[in-house]
Amino acid sequence: MKIAVVILNWNGKSLLEQFLPSVVQHSDDAHIYMADNASTDDSVAFVTETYPQVRILQNKENGGYAKGYNDALKDLTEDLFVLLNSDVEVTQGWLSPIVSEFEKDPSLAAAQPKILDYKNKSYFEYAGAGGGFIDRLGYPYCRGRIFDTLEQDEGQYDDVIPIFWATGACLFVSREAFWNVGGLDEDLFAHQEEIDLCWRMQSRGGIVKYVGTSTVYHVGGATLAAAHPKKTFYNFRNSLLILLKNVKGFAAWRRIFIRMLWDGLAGMMFLLQGKPKHFIAVIKAHFSFYALIPKFVGKRKKWASGLSYATIKSIVWKYFIAKKRNFNNL
Numbered sequence: 001m002k003i004a005v006v007i008l009n010w011n012g013k014s015l016l017e018q019f020l021p022s023v024v025q026h027s028d029d030a031h032i033y034m035a036d037n038a039s040t041d042d043s044v045a046f047v048t049e050t051y052p053q054v055r056i057l058q059n060k061e062n063g064g065y066a067k068g069y070n071d072a073l074k075d076l077t078e079d080l081f082v083l084l085n086s087d088v089e090v091t092q093g094w095l096s097p098i099v100s101e102f103e104k105d106p107s108l109a110a111a112q113p114k115i116l117d118y119k120n121k122s123y124f125e126y127a128g129a130g131g132g133f134i135d136r137l138g139y140p141y142c143r144g145r146i147f148d149t150l151e152q153d154e155g156q157y158d159d160v161i162p163i164f165w166a167t168g169a170c171l172f173v174s175r176e177a178f179w180n181v182g183g184l185d186e187d188l189f190a191h192q193e194e195i196d197l198c199w200r201m202q203s204r205g206g207i208v209k210y211v212g213t214s215t216v217y218h219v220g221g222a223t224l225a226a227a228h229p230k231k232t233f234y235n236f237r238n239s240l241l242i243l244l245k246n247v248k249g250f251a252a253w254r255r256i257f258i259r260m261l262w263d264g265l266a267g268m269m270f271l272l273q274g275k276p277k278h279f280i281a282v283i284k285a286h287f288s289f290y291a292l293i294p295k296f297v298g299k300r301k302k303w304a305s306g307l308s309y310a311t312i313k314s315i316v317w318k319y320f321i322a323k324k325r326n327f328n329n330l
Contacts, residue, residue, distance in 0.1 A: 001103055003030035003095065004078035006057070007086050008068050010036070013043035015086040015219075022089045024051055029095060030082070031055065035072030037062040065168060066184035066193045073178070081178060083171040087219035089118055097213040098172050101160065109177035109206025110198055112166035113214035116153055123150045125218045128167025130157035130327070131210030132195070136310040137259040138239040140165070140195060143210070143327045146319050151326060158212045164309060166208050168194035169218050177201050185299075187292065188241065191234035196242045203246070203305040229281040232270075236263055237285035237292075244296045248304040260286065262316055 005027050009016065016034070023032060034047050035057040047054050057072040069083055080102055082095075098111050115128040124130060129150070130143030143163075144151045166172070171194055181200040184193045198208045243256050267282040318324040 001080055001099055002078040003027075003080045003082060003099065004033060004073075004076050005030045005082040005084055006033045006035050006069070006072055006076070007084050008035045008037060008065065008072070009039060009043055009086050010062055010068075011039045011041045011043065012086045013041050013046050016043055016047060019087060019089050020047070020051060020054070022091075023084065024053065026090050026092050026094055029099075031078060033057050033072070033076070035059060035068060037064075037068045063186065064189040066188055066190065067186040070183045070186060073175075073183070076175070079175055081171075081173050081175055083168060083173065085169045085218065087118070088170055089217040091215050091217075094214045094216055098211045101209060101211055102172070102174065105207065105209075107205065107207045108209060109174050109201040110166045111172040111209045111211050112163075112170055113216050114153070114157065114210075114212045115167060115169060116215060116217050117150065118217040118219045121217060123152050124157075125169075126150065126220050127169040127218055130212065131161065131163035132165035132167060132198075134164060134195065134239075134310060135315040136313045137255055137262065137316070138243045139259075139262075139315050140192065140239070141315045141319075141327075146315065146325060146327060146330075149319075149325045156328070157210070160209060160211050160213065163208050163210045164202075165195040165198040166210070169220075170216050173197075173201075174206075177204075177206050180204060185245075187295065188238045189234065191231060192238040192242060196238075196245065199242065199246045199307070199309065200303055203303065203307045229277040232278045232281040233285045233288070235285075236266075236282050237288050240285075240289045241292060241296050244293065245299045245303050246305065246307070246309075248306045252300070252304065 032054045034054055036044050037059050038061050059068055059071045102108050112128055115125045117123045117125040124144030126145055129145035132142050134140045143157050185196050244252055263282055267279045270278040318330055324330050
């Protein structure tokens with residue numbers, strides 16, 4: 001199985017200086033690419049001069065995560081793509097356990113390793129942690145991370161299991177499965193596009209797995225801080241769009257309506273916490289969602305399915321009302 005490790009970069013020279021060495025050192029069995037999203041710094045020159053074995057894929061514009069990867073991957077012929085954030089430190093042997101899963105399971109479409117926090121390596125990291133799930137209203141959560149609560153890694157998730165979504169921070173995806181569903185949805189631009197991708201691949205019979213025998217360390221928020229209002233905007237808007245696109249029948253509209261009521265409560269919480277910019281971001285997310293409804297109604301004609309996607313009704317209720325902060329207690 002031929003492997004392409006593809007790092008998306010936009011003005012990220014400092015991150016490449018810090019994290020690319022681990023990728024080069026521990027990825028002997030893969031071709032390594034840097035997909036550059038029209039950077040204006042000298043990151044391309046740095047990689048070209050310092051790591052000539054890393055191949056440069058030059059995008060014409062900064063199309064965000066979705067378009068950036070779609071453009072970069074279109075001409076690659078490797079069997080397995082590894083979409084790797086530039087702020088990830090990989091470890092020795094990180095590729096082999098996951099590649100082995102793809103080799104023995106032809107229905108495997110996507111997978112992720114254990115994601116630990118680079119700044120606090122005994123804890124799980126927000127983006128992906130021990131494998132992703134969503135509730136009935138589309139709110140994402142992970143084993144090892146529910147909202148802002150992170151679990152300590154004590155080996156509790158050193159397993160291999162099916163999950164609903166694999167993180168875009170370190171996403172292993174079959175080239176065939178990726179292009180069979182048309183790649184990433186560029187209208188999402190950034191954030192939660194991996195959830196949509198995994199949803200569509202599963203609706204076509206694919207499987208998504210977490211492989212806890214492989215470990216990487218993720219900084220998180222290096223390109224867009226977790227506390228940035230723009231991230232709030234994309235997360236709230238895109239989760240609504242994903243529900244509209246992928247949930248079949250009237251259930252989609254009913255769940256979106258309930259979800260928007262919860263979003264309103266979240267917006268009020270932002271105000272009470274003294275975060276007016278995040279409150280405004282939630283409002284903007286909803287208006288952007290309204291504007292995109294006609295386009296995504298067209299998409300749902302192709303992608304909406306009866307796929308069972310939620311194991312719990314409301315992670316918001318479990319976390320904030322029932323005070324369940326650990327995945328194994330849900």
